[in-house]
Amino acid sequence: MSPTSEGARASQPRRVLLTVHTGRRDIVELARSSAARLQDGGIVVRLLDDEATDLDIAGAEVVPADEKAALDTEIVMVFGGDGTFLRAAELARYTDAALMGVNLGRVGFLAETEPEAVEETLQAIERCEYSVEERLAIAVDVIDAEGTVVGGTWALNEVSIEKAERSRVLDVVISIDGRPLTSFGCDGVLCATPTGSTAYAFSAGGPVVWPDVEALLLVPTNAHALFARPLVTSPNSVLTVTVPADGNRARASADGRRMVDVPDGGRVDVRKATRPVRIARVHAATFGDRLVAKFGLxxxxxxxxxxxxxxxxxxxxxxxxxxxxxxxxxxxxxxxxxxxxxxxxxx
Known part of the structure; x- marks a missing residue:
């Protein structure tokens, strides 16, 4: 980078985008006080247009809640639970912004900061005293029986290939790297990241995987089979779940937020995404410490x-x-x- 471009970058104000669960007054008040603290430190606060009225923060930038919302921001600061964090991840996905969560939900495993530590977190942002972890994300392709890609999405936690009709069993064929491995009837199949190992996959009996481990997980849910154990594969593997043409209808749900229908006789291919999700960390607690604290071990x-x-x-x-x-x-x-x-x- 040339001295001129370095000077131009240094002259740009620092920006923090707030994403807030505005349905609770206590969260709104905490977001307002945090915004005031950031503004006092010379940091520009940016809000989403669908939250700006509820937050009512004077002097804040207001932008549409789309893929450009986090452009030119340093931090996307999340006030809420894991659902709010996953919504924020959609905004930060294609930018260099790092996600920093304040847990105001129940478990809040994705957010590391508790409300009582917000002051310390804001101080760390002001002083740039934080580290950034890069978390593996997954890319999802939905392919029809003729081999044509008819849909796609991505996930930070997991994609769930699940039955569309609750009264019927979903028949699936599992393949790894293009080679058939097994088949069974089930309620669904989860393809998860290490970050998502403590979410839906954990509830379905999958292993807890440390987030700095590069791997993909496949976890059947309520499978009618003797060999239907969770699998941990290479991060370079391609996980394929194929649905027979004469079976139950299926759909793919990414992080519980984005849904794609699977055609009859189609399949879902899951692989490591080319772009990771960046998460900012302030506290020195290890992942093991967070396991103990969040689950009360x-x-x-x-x-x-x-x-x-x-x-x-x-x-x-x-x-x-x-x-x-x-x-x-x-x-x-x-x-x-x-x-x-x-x-x-x-x-």
């Missing part, structure tokens, strides 16, 4: 557990690596090399 070890009833384990912040000895009365005493165990009490 017990990390103390069963021998140390003292319960006040099902689901009420004592001292849930302690784990097998930092524990002292817990007596029958619930007191903690140091044990072994844990003379300094008290220093971990708030870990």
């Amino acid at each position: 017990p990390v103390r070890g069963f021998r140390d557990a003292r319960h006040a009833g099902p689901g009420h384990e004592l001292y849930t912040s302690r784990n097998v690596l930092t524990r002292g000895v817990i007596t029958g009365g619930g007191d903690v005493v140091a044990g072994g090399e844990a003379a300094g165990a008290g220093s971990h009490e708030d870990a």
Whole structure:
């Protein structure tokens, strides 16, 4: 890049696009206060035209909610749950903007920031003190019986090839890299990314895959077969789900947001997309830390557990690596090399 172009880029104001679940007053208020903080720091705040009236943020840019909404923005900041995050991903998909989520939903696995940490997140944006992860996305082609591509989409989490009629079983043939592998009747088949492994695929019995692992997942749902286990393949593989012409009608649902009908006798090809999704991270917590926090996983070890009833384990912040000895009365005493165990009490 030439000095002239560097100077031109430096002269451009920084922009942050807000995408907000405007159906809740508390979320709207948090978005407004965050916008004011960003504007005070010299950052231009951009809003979507279908949210701007509800947000009512003075001095903000307003743009249509289309594929150009995130152009020239540095961050797409999401206030809401995973559904809002996936909607924002559609806007950031074909730009260099990174997604940064504030979780205001229930689990909110895609968003790393909780409401109480918004101040720290805004400060990190102002100071450019954040890292960007590139997450594998999948490209989806829907092909008819003659081999013609009749539709397509993409997904950050998963594409679900599912039956269109609830009362009937969906017959499918599974192929990997063009070679038939197995066939069975089922409710559907999920082709997921590592990011999506903790979403629909997880609920269907699929494995949890760390997001920096490059892989594709195939998870049958309610299959009538002995060999219908989840599969983890190379990121360069092509996953194919074929629907027989005399079977149930099928459709492909990408992230639960974009739907494409599958023709009779057609197939769905799923492969790694050429363009990843960029997600901004502020906090140092690992993916394992987020698993523990989001799902409330017990990390103390069963021998140390003292319960006040099902689901009420004592001292849930302690784990097998930092524990002292817990007596029958619930007191903690140091044990072994844990003379300094008290220093971990708030870990």
